[in-house]
Amino acid sequence: MxxxxxxxxxxxxxxxxxxxxxxxxxxxxxxxxxxxxxxxxxxxxxxxxxxxxxxxxxxxxxxxxxxxxxxxxxxxETTVVVIPKDHLITAADEVTAEDLADEIVLHPLDDVLGWEERPPGRPALERPATTADAVELVAAGIGVLLMPLSLARLHHRKDLTYRTVTDAPQSxxxxxxxxxxxxxxxxxxxxxxRGRTVNSTRGRQPDPAPAGRKPAAGKQQSGKQQTGKQPSGKQQSGKQQTGGARRGGGTPRKKSGSGGARGKPRRR
The missing domain is CATH 3.40.190.10 (Periplasmic binding protein-like II)
Known part of the structure; x- marks a missing residue:
């Protein structure tokens, strides 16, 4: 960008x-x-x-x-054939290109369907200059016209209708x-x-945190999950505690005869 x-x-x-x-x-x-x-x-x-x-x-x-x-x-888009309301094709809900073999199929110069060769059916003597001109010819009973559904709705007339063509090119x-x-x-x-929300990063990667930034206060620093409450005012260290603090300040008792060295907490 x-x-x-x-x-x-x-x-x-x-x-x-x-x-x-x-x-x-x-x-x-x-x-x-x-x-x-x-x-x-x-x-x-x-x-x-x-x-x-x-x-x-x-x-x-x-x-x-x-x-x-x-x-x-x-x-x-779905492709449809635009026809007069009293046309025989209106008896069906949808048609194929073969069903139009006997029809004069108009092919305007601004056609958007991208036919590899030409539309099905019989060609008109001349190609209409625009889709709007072709719609007027359909209304006059001169032929039928294939186009995307949105264009059929754009050029809607009370005397015309349309049916889906299942095997025609699509736009x-x-x-x-x-x-x-x-x-x-x-x-x-x-x-x-694409339906992104207003808070979307629009595909961009978030900026990395500055080097050396310390974790926010109160956040756990070790990878292990804390399963008990941390004693008030004390920093948790070593192995994680699995229960509340012991009475008497939470300091483990010393082993008898240890010569003053700190011992392990008694097994429960």
Missing amino acids: TGSEDRPSFRLAYVPGVTPDKWARIWNERLPDVPLSLTQVPAAGAEGVLLDGDADAGLVRLPVDRTRLSAIPLYT GVALSWPEDAHTDRVEDFIGIV
């Missing part, structure tokens, strides 16, 4: 379909003195926004260029930032999306 930021705010970009509201609310609670600036950007342009320095981090769709950007995958969402710009503020946001 490069340390504290010079910028007074944290700039977060996010792509359509991603909802940063929950994380933004937590940010504002924890860091009220650092304004969070939110900017929605097209999915295809998110990498450029980060690499050009126009945002500190972004909620983007995978994949990203991992040679220049760091990314933490957050979740993977992953990640938190991403430039490799050379992993700042403390980025780490703060990583902690929020």
